Amino acid sequence: ALACASLPLGPLPSAAREMPDAAADQAARKPNVVILATGGTIAGAGADAANSATYQAAKVPVDKLIAAVPAMSGVANVRGEQVFQIASESFTDAQLVELGKRVSALLKQDDVDGVVVTHGTDTLEETALFLDLVVKSDKPIVVVGSMRPSTAISADGALNLLDAVTVAGSKEAVGKGVMVTMNDQIQAGRDVTKRVNVVPSAFYSQWGPLGMVVEGKTYFFRSSAKRHGKASEFDIDAIDSLPTVAIVYGSGNMYPGAYKAAVDAGAKAIVHAGTGNGSVAGYLVDTLKDIRSKGTLIVRSSRVGDGIVLRNAEQPDDKYDWVVAHDLNPQKAKILTAVALTKTGDTKELQRIFWEY
Numbered sequence: 583a584l585a586c587a588s589l590p591l592g593p594l595p596s597a598a599r600e601m602p603d604a605a606a607d608q609a610a611r612k613p614n615v616v617i618l619a620t621g622g623t624i625a626g627a628g629a630d631a632a633n634s635a636t637y638q639a640a641k642v643p644v645d646k647l648i649a650a651v652p653a654m655s656g657v658a659n660v661r662g663e664q665v666f667q668i669a670s671e672s673f674t675d676a677q678l679v680e681l682g683k684r685v686s687a688l689l690k691q692d693d694v695d696g697v698v699v700t701h702g703t704d705t706l707e708e709t710a711l712f713l714d715l716v717v718k719s720d721k722p723i724v725v726v727g728s729m730r731p732s733t734a735i736s737a738d739g740a741l742n743l744l745d746a747v748t749v750a751g752s753k754e755a756v757g758k759g760v761m762v763t764m765n766d767q768i769q770a771g772r773d774v775t776k777r778v779n780v781v782p783s784a785f786y787s788q789w790g791p792l793g794m795v796v797e798g799k800t801y802f803f804r805s806s807a808k809r810h811g812k813a814s815e816f817d818i819d820a821i822d823s824l825p826t827v828a829i830v831y832g833s834g835n836m837y838p839g840a841y842k843a844a845v846d847a848g849a850k851a852i853v854h855a856g857t858g859n860g861s862v863a864g865y866l867v868d869t870l871k872d873i874r875s876k877g878t879l880i881v882r883s884s885r886v887g888d889g890i891v892l893r894n895a896e897q898p899d900d901k902y903d904w905v906v907a908h909d910l911n912p913q914k915a916k917i918l919t920a921v922a923l924t925k926t927g928d929t930k931e932l933q934r935i936f937w938e939y
């Protein structure tokens with residue numbers, strides 16, 4: 583049993599009825615939005631309405647997701663494709679690439695105005711940034727999930743999905759990069775991160791949301807200053823795989839073995855999720871220098887989540903030939919590093935990419 587949200591939809595504005603036929607047809611034409619379903623809690627089901635945290639993700643197929651939100655047919659012509667049926671913690675790089683290619687192919691079609699990707703929330707921020715970097719289109723892409731399964735009291739998936747379709751079909755969303763609609767807000771896919779593991783207001787960006795969706799209408803207040811979509815130098819059509827990038831989490835009393843294990847596992851780069859300003863323990867510096875001198879890249883980011891990591895603050899990055907992640911958190915820095923490495927291994931170029939994207 584799915585929880586349904588049936589929202590009232592407004593009639594065609596009277597202005598449209600007075601327009602010449604062609605213009606009226608154009609105004610009345612509903613956008614075509616394709617929903618690519620990948621699983622997650624938005625497709626989850628629990629045993630009882632009280633189960634908001636205990637349930638199985640990735641159970642409900644895309645046709646049932648669409649049927650559960652009939653209000654979507656008022657804002658767009660919607661059709662669905664089941665790409666995967668997985669919890670997002672199980673996403674692999676190969677699946678990211680496959681999803682990116684499908685989004686890109688769909689957006690090249692004249693009869694597709696926007697794409698919605700339903701996704702688990704755990705790694706939604708990685709997928710949103712990845713698509714933002716590699717899909718060369720200005721058409722709206724919205725990645726959406728839910729914090730509660732559809733069977734739970736006050737399930738958030740139906741409204742999040744309706745909002746996603748509304749944004750994906752809206753003219754104001756064109757050129758805004760990948761967006762995420764959770765909890766009535768429109769977030770930049772590049773910036774947004776999951777901050778809380780159990781509430782509908784889990785998604786947050788340190789630079790603020792782009793806008794809101796209220797009662798089926800989009801309200802934008804800002805746009806990202808970072809390169810994305812058509813302005814990106816990366817293109818999923820030219821990417822068939824991603825290099826391995828590992829994250830090592832910073833804390834007190836660390837041990838060098840974690841970095842060495844990443845190198846042994848074939849990591850082309852290690853994102854150091856450092857303490858504070860991306861700081862590196864004095865007793866680890868030689869290990870990281872040695873790893874870099876043998877070819878593996880070191881990207882300094884911060885486990886703090888907010889703020890910006892600057893070059894040559896904390897550590898002499900110029901001297902050690904390390905890169906800093908700027909404002910990207912470690913998991914986002916991992917995605918940008920992997921995408922950038924498909925084009926260049928030059929650290930000056932990589933640093934430029936971290937400033938620009």
Ligand SMILES: NC(=O)C[C@H](N)C(=O)O
Nearest residue numbers: 622623669670702703704
């Ligand atoms: N709320 C969720 O979607 C969590 C789930 N583990 C997932 O990412 O697929």
